[in-house]
Amino acid sequence: MSRPTAGLVCREDLAAHLSRNSAPYADPVGRIQWSELSLDSFWLPEAAISLNGLAAFDCLPQQQRQRLSQMEFINFIQMGIWVENIFIERIARGLRRPPGRLDEHRYLLHEIREEAGHSLMFLELIDRSGLPRMQMQVPGLRLAAALGRHLPYDWLGFWLAVTIGEEIPDRLNRYLRKHGDGIDPVIRDLVTTHVVDEARHIAYARCRAQKLLDGAGGAKIRSMGLLIRPLLRQFVQAFYFPGPGVYRAAGLEQPETWAQWARSNGHRLDFVDQCVRPVLRGFETHGLRLDRR
Ligand SMILES: [Fe+2]
Ligand SMILES: [Fe+2]
Numbered sequence: 001m002s003r004p005t006a007g008l009v010c011r012e013d014l015a016a017h018l019s020r021n022s023a024p025y026a027d028p029v030g031r032i033q034w035s036e037l038s039l040d041s042f043w044l045p046e047a048a049i050s051l052n053g054l055a056a057f058d059c060l061p062q063q064q065r066q067r068l069s070q071m072e073f074i075n076f077i078q079m080g081i082w083v084e085n086i087f088i089e090r091i092a093r094g095l096r097r098p099p100g101r102l103d104e105h106r107y108l109l110h111e112i113r114e115e116a117g118h119s120l121m122f123l124e125l126i127d128r129s130g131l132p133r134m135q136m137q138v139p140g141l142r143l144a145a146a147l148g149r150h151l152p153y154d155w156l157g158f159w160l161a162v163t164i165g166e167e168i169p170d171r172l173n174r175y176l177r178k179h180g181d182g183i184d185p186v187i188r189d190l191v192t193t194h195v196v197d198e199a200r201h202i203a204y205a206r207c208r209a210q211k212l213l214d215g216a217g218g219a220k221i222r223s224m225g226l227l228i229r230p231l232l233r234q235f236v237q238a239f240y241f242p243g244p245g246v247y248r249a250a251g252l253e254q255p256e257t258w259a260q261w262a263r264s265n266g267h268r269l270d271f272v273d274q275c276v277r278p279v280l281r282g283f284e285t286h287g288l289r290l291d292r293r
Contacts, residue, residue: 166202167202
């Protein structure tokens with residue numbers, strides 16, 4: 001993937017460079033102004049809500065649309081906690097045999113600290129909001145769990161899976177950062193903190209994947225496509241298409257119907273394509289053609 005991520009190119013001293021950027025760490029739980037959090041606000045811009053564009057959604061009272069934006073965001077960060085747990089577990093397991101280079105070892109510890117910080121700030125948000133924690137739809141992520149937990153650490157498929165697991169949710173965070181003027185300031189702060197740290201994680205994962213892709217032949221890259229394509233679809237479904245429990249928690253009747261409508265909502269499908277396209281383009285430069293549908 002020759003395209004640099006957030007200006008961070010895949011260079012020999014990348015881990016040292018990333019560690020220097022990670023070193024001035026500020027615990028997000030202590031830094032975020034939680035007292036400013038409000039339930040009388042949107043937590044997602046309406047364009048980023050799964051039902052946006054549907055006439056039935058436009059007819060809902062503002063309070064209910066706000067609540068749906070809050071529950072969709074809670075669902076999104078619960079998925080984030082689940083994925084971050086796998087990252088932390090795998091990095092920590094990889095450190096049983098520490099990398100020979102000190103800067104690599106140091107960077108991986110920074111990444112564990114930052115992922116733990118993200119999950120802690122997500123839990124803090126759920127706790128302070130008083131909103132219900134929802135049942136996770138982990139069955140939809142079985143392949144992601146299996147690949148994330150069991151693929152060999154130095155294998156191309158593993159680093160492609162990590163890249164997808166980091167980038168698919170990050171594209172929504174980036175959207176919120178760019179178009180989130182009207183959303184709750186605490187949510188914007190939380191999203192900004194996450195995007196800044198994830199730029200480093202993604203640069204590292206892309207670099208690991210890039211080095212392995214550069215040494216792989218066409219047949220191997222095509223076989224990777226077969227493995228990674230269903231994973232990509234699982235992540236997109238999990239992060240961008242809430243299950244019925246989210247609509248139920250938002251107080252909507254017939255939640256299964258709302259979930260179905262979201263999945264066939266043309267506005268939503270276009271929004272997701274717009275978010276995911278840059279991720280796919282990054283892979284295409286290395287002959288790895290993926291599509292999310
Ligand atoms: Fe994270
Ligand atoms: Fe990350």
